[in-house]
Amino acid sequence: MSLSRKDIQKERMWHYFINAASETIDEVGISQVRARTVAERAGFTTSTIYNYFREFSHVIFFAAMRYTKPYIEQLPQYMDQGTNTLEKWLYSWECFCKESFKHPQIYSHIFISNLKQVPEDLLDHYYRMYKHELVGLPDQVQSIVLQHTLSTRSSLYIQHAVDEGFIRHEDIPYITETTLLIWKGMLTDILNQRKPYSQTEAMRKTLHLVHKTIMNIVPVDKHQEVNVQFNI
Missing domain, CATH: 1.10.357 (Tetracycline Repressor; domain 2)
Structure with missing residues (x-):
């Protein structure tokens, strides 16, 4: 079953934020990761994160899973x-x-x-x-x-x-x-x-x-x- 255009966009945005969070963890450690830093690295505003994730802790969770x-x-x-x-x-x-x-x-x-x-x-x-x-x-x-x-x-x-x-x-x-x-x-x-x-x-x-x-x-x-x- 193929993904809808909306689902493809959502998955793409998830990758942007998770990649940005992973890179930030590598640089400063997980305890120092902030939503604003991750959003800026991904090329978006902080509020955009919450259009795709219920909590910022979920972004960190997915990045940490790597x-x-x-x-x-x-x-x-x-x-x-x-x-x-x-x-x-x-x-x-x-x-x-x-x-x-x-x-x-x-x-x-x-x-x-x-x-x-x-x-x-x-x-x-x-x-x-x-x-x-x-x-x-x-x-x-x-x-x-x-x-x-x-x-x-x-x-x-x-x-x-x-x-x-x-x-x-x-x-x-x-x-x-x-x-x-x-x-x-x-x-x-x-x-x-x-x-x-x-x-x-x-x-x-x-x-x-x-x-x-x-x-x-x-x-x-x-x-x-x-x-x-x-x-x-």
Whole structure:
């Protein structure tokens, strides 16, 4: 189905503003991006932004999503290191921590900040515009990437560990919520300069707690089947 002239114009304007926002983030950092700067770089007035976006934070969200490309590209390789669901799940956390602690403000804006709209709707719109970023990803990995809520991402994937006898179905909410809080707490501490951790230290401590959380749930006789060697 071909796009209408109006839809083509809208998509073109979105690209103008998102490109301008991405360039501004590269220059001054995401926390210093302002609507006026982005509008001027795109060649329009600030008010024009709101003809195409409900909130300026949505422009930043779409621009920030471009920084997740390394995570998306590397995720399948990380997960391939695992021989069962839990190992693959833990390696996916390693990939996520590596990229999120490298760009804490970016990932905070995507996964923590108030966007004043259902994030899944924004994410769906983003991947409709940038379908090429999902090309080549296994279906199972796509289902993870297309879920904005991290706890939902975890539960969608880790539920396969129930069939493998590593966890019970009723353990899933505890695992996903606890590991998400661990990551959010570490990221918030770094952003607020509460902890003087380097990227590597933050990654190591977070993965240690995530690993410990899951192993406290796994039956002792299954521990030997979960052998993960993080590359940190």
